Amino acid sequence: MEVVLRATAMFAVVYLLVRVLGKRELGQMTPFEFIVMVVVGDLIQQGITQNDFSLTGATLAISTFAFWGVVLSWAAYLSPKAERLLEGEPRVLIQHGQLLEHSLRRDRLTRSEIESEMRLAGIASMGDVAWAVLEPNGKISFIKQEEGAQEPSRQQNDQAAG
Template identity: 70%
Template sequence: MDIVLRATLMFFILYVLLRVLGKRELSQMTPFELVTLIVLGDLIQQGVTHNDFSLTGAVLAITTFAFWGLAMSWGSYVSPRLEKLFEGEPRVIIRHGELLRDNLRRDRLTRAEVESEMRLAGIARIAEVDWAILETNGKISFIGRSAGDDSAQRDDDGPV
């Protein structure tokens, strides 16, 4: 039972840690950060199983992590509130060609990072973007402006 309790505690500590890291950090990891995350896995294993190197202890720890992962996934599926809590929400970072600096600051994104993603998407200038949305998986979705966009009616409440 001790392993199950420690695995549960470590699961939620790891969950909070990954949420604090932010969306962009996880999607653009450097090789060093990847190695650090792998080492973190070993440290978690040591903290969960302590000195129990038995197959039973490993199975209990893995099963506990899998259970909580499945429980959170199921909770996200059945409850929009839990989905918002567990998964986060997409955030608009460009609206009608204007960079929303407060939203960038919340996710610790720089203008240079956004411009880099724009170039990868084949977009030359921020003015060409109607909407840019930082998705919950850390990717940025761009919706370009159409040729007659200046005279078109706009939805100022945000994307649907």
């Protein structure tokens, strides 16, 4: 029973740690961040099983993690409030071609990271982006400006000049 309690406590710690660390995808991690995550995994195992190297201890620990994963998944599925709390909400990073610095700061993203993701999506310029949204899973969704559409600040400048 001690293994189950330890696994429950470690699950809570890991879950909170992942939420605090932010919405980075595995592919966006630096090599150092990846190594840290592997080491954390080993430390978690040591903290849960201590000197219990039995098959039963390992099965209990893994089953406890799986159980809490399923419980949180069902909670998010059944309750929109729980979903927002557990999985987070999408955050707008670019709006009508303008980078929203406060959103970048909150998620510890840099302009170069956004530009890199834009290039991967086949977008050459920030002015071509109507919306860029950081999804709860860590991916960035881009919605291009419609052909012939300009960002609001350009439209206002054109109207004022004309």
